[in-house]
Amino acid sequence: MPSQFSSLLRYAVQPRRTSITSIADAARLRKCPSSLLTDPWRPLHSFAASPPMPSGSTASNPQMSFPCLDAVESRTQEIVSRSLTNGPEPSYTTGVHKEFTSKEPLLLDYGGRLKESTIAYETWGKMNADKSNVVLLHTGLSASSHARSNEDNPRLGWWEMFIGPGLALDTNRFHVICTNVLGGCYGSTGPASIDPADGKRYATRFPILTMSDMVRAQFRLLDALGVGKLMASVGASMGGMQSLAAGVLYPDRIGRIVSISGCARSHPYSIALRHAQRQVLMADTNWNRGFYYDKVPPHVGMKLARQIATVTYRSGPEWEQRFGRQRADPSRPPALCPDFLIETYLDHAGEKFCLEYDANSLLYVSKAMDLFDLGIANQDSIRELRQKNKHRLLEGYSSDSEACSLSLPRVPYIEQQSNKDSSQTASGHDDAAASDDLVLGLSPMRDIPALVLGVESDILFPAWQQREVVDTLRKAGNANVEHVELSQDVSLFGHDSFLLDVKNIGGSVKSFLEQ
């Protein structure tokens, strides 16, 4: 066997100056004017990156092809040419809905202010005479008010199988209201809206918002509708957070609370997963720090972010059953572009979503989820902030130095054995101090019957978080807490169970509301 040992130990420094292609070559290969390439450091902009095929055919192996990148590039081209013909893309919408606009300025938890705010909403079932049969349904991150089809909009809703005559939210009994959240892009005020102060879109001049801000905006709608007390507040995922936030903010105005696959505060793992999505999105140069509304939207970043999100929506065992190790086309050689069936599924999920939802809304609403913490320490500090910022609603709109300009610490994070600090707001879920913090925080809900639903296979909002809510409510003195946990035998659908499991999720909700 011919072989050769390097005779001496040496540093593995390989020659770097050998160009693969000269600049002239590159220009030819990329089919663009060589003048554009005089600076070899100039990165290609996103839709001119045609493949730099090797010049000769003498290489050991063929060049890989990248159909997934070709697809992304044609998508960009398509957006550009459609826009040149028809003007920029239309706004995001899931169709006809009602809108309510409050002209009273809204102060947000972290000091932001909205001169006016619109909430998009839809309703199903009849409101009774004393308005005592209203169920407020809160949505997950990216959902619109269109939870179910109706006369005005026959398109299927995101909870189609759960709302209707005889269903989980029985429209023969209840008047169901679903809103698009503040910060969203389906009709409610969000980053894509016009700032009335200067007639320009907010973009990333939109203020940081919280679950409580969203809930306050919803209750303005209820005020306007003359609904004093809800029969029930119901929500899943982020909606489960809002449902609890509503219970804390307006305990006297809520009859029952349902929180499905939600939590009392976000834990670092779910923050990490959302962080990854935001970072990927913000790295898309088309995002342009939020100012893309009259340009090509950051569809690549959105596609990538949605793929990461999709990984967290289901469970490993479910994919094991559904996809296993099947390849999309086993007769073809493996590729770096999507290849296994699971990959084409993720790719498709990203593709479907990338122009369906506003990128800035994703950032702000996802951040609001991270900030969610019903512990008393956080509530107190927000209360203080709101007091301090009250004056801002009355003031004129002048330049303001309180930009959200958090910098990374100079000294990067260093691995430590334990940097737990009990003076900090709440950490470990089995931490007694943290638990007291939550018990005090959730105590306003002590007299509201609550149903808390969790799913064992959920990675994003793990079942221990719903157990935490249940234990906390009980410790706070609530004697009417029902807890349902779907084991892995019952549902492998992970976080998405709330969208799919009509029997177990829908059934539990129905019997709880009709007690």
Place this chain on the structure above:
Amino acid sequence: MPSQFSSLLRYAVQPRRTSITSIADAARLRKCPSSLLTDPWRPLHSFAASPPMPSGSTASNPQMSFPCLDAVESRTQEIVSRSLTNGPEPSYTTGVHKEFTSKEPLLLDYGGRLKESTIAYETWGKMNADKSNVVLLHTGLSASSHARSNEDNPRLGWWEMFIGPGLALDTNRFHVICTNVLGGCYGSTGPASIDPADGKRYATRFPILTMSDMVRAQFRLLDALGVGKLMASVGASMGGMQSLAAGVLYPDRIGRIVSISGCARSHPYSIALRHAQRQVLMADTNWNRGFYYDKVPPHVGMKLARQIATVTYRSGPEWEQRFGRQRADPSRPPALCPDFLIETYLDHAGEKFCLEYDANSLLYVSKAMDLFDLGIANQDSIRELRQKNKHRLLEGYSSDSEACSLSLPRVPYIEQQSNKDSSQTASGHDDAAASDDLVLGLSPMRDIPALVLGVESDILFPAWQQREVVDTLRKAGNANVEHVELSQDVSLFGHDSFLLDVKNIGGSVKSFLEQ
């Protein structure tokens, strides 16, 4: 309370033609010549994207700032200017190592060919006279051969605490060899290497490779060193895959096998997680379809990919304890850039790695992990392929149409109740058919004593995968299989436990090897 209902149902179409800024404005704000902005569709290239601040100070709220994007942009500038002064970045290296080059062409499982292949390696401890005390240590995805410091290279190695006199791999007893994998970038032949066929870097003309290809290249080194039979094959993570692959390929040349946090085949959840990393990396325009070696490397894509990877290396409960909901600077308002401590940790992990490893190596080695399947069906089909492609080693190097050009199916993936197809290669882990496939696949190892170690808190290589290996080996008739599973009480460090838990991981390995 002043309010206004929209008087009619209406589509939520907002005016899109209102520009936030005129083109002239934009030019001024972005501090670049307005000529560059005459086409509003032209995306900004990555290092000129300074923030488009709002022109007036009349907005309701201040513009957010994005220190994380500023940091990325300065990093690019720094790379460019350093390179203009000193030439392109040096090759990736972890320092001095030995190298072995085989001049005999290597046929890869999927038909690729390498005219020659170099394997970088390091050794610790003395080889005994009959060369019977050799332990081959396999690495994880991104590790180099530098598992431990030594005279030639005092830098700490990735398994520093596990190799040495009296340690898990006891250098008083054993001669330990660690290699950089084929496809890697720390001295072994990989995408950054020069293709001897045309003198240019392989880049994405590097062929798809597999775990078995990596193992074959390692055994060429053992041949050259005159090592007939290993005392043991040891590896964790991807190294755990290789350790098993070696047992299947060369059962007569291995005395004992240790596989830590590995698996017998990749499951769709881990494929999905690696898919996300590859997609994010390939979306970086600086990646340039693999041809970046004389340009700015895709450091942004690498940073993002590493952050996603880092999410999968530890566990939720560990982060709950370590980070909780602590913010990096609680005195500052929340930000869309890293803000919670967990975010700064991920950001730092990405930052640290982004220029430490070759992007193309990441793609190829990560893909090889996806392709890993020791089931007999896969082994048979690879055997057939190798037979079919044998002739390629003898042939000249001409243009070849067998490019890896897998396209996405025309009809995208559609949600189905179950598309399990028993004729397909292996899926569910509790599937009897799949299990037979694995039992036959692993049967060559039936006489090799094996230690299989798993960690309950591991998300990437979940504990059921090690149980699968154990059950399969036992079913195949192996009476000497030891199984250790670290429960959550013992280790919260998830997949990373193999790097950290000297006592339990190291201790088990030591006692197994010294039986």
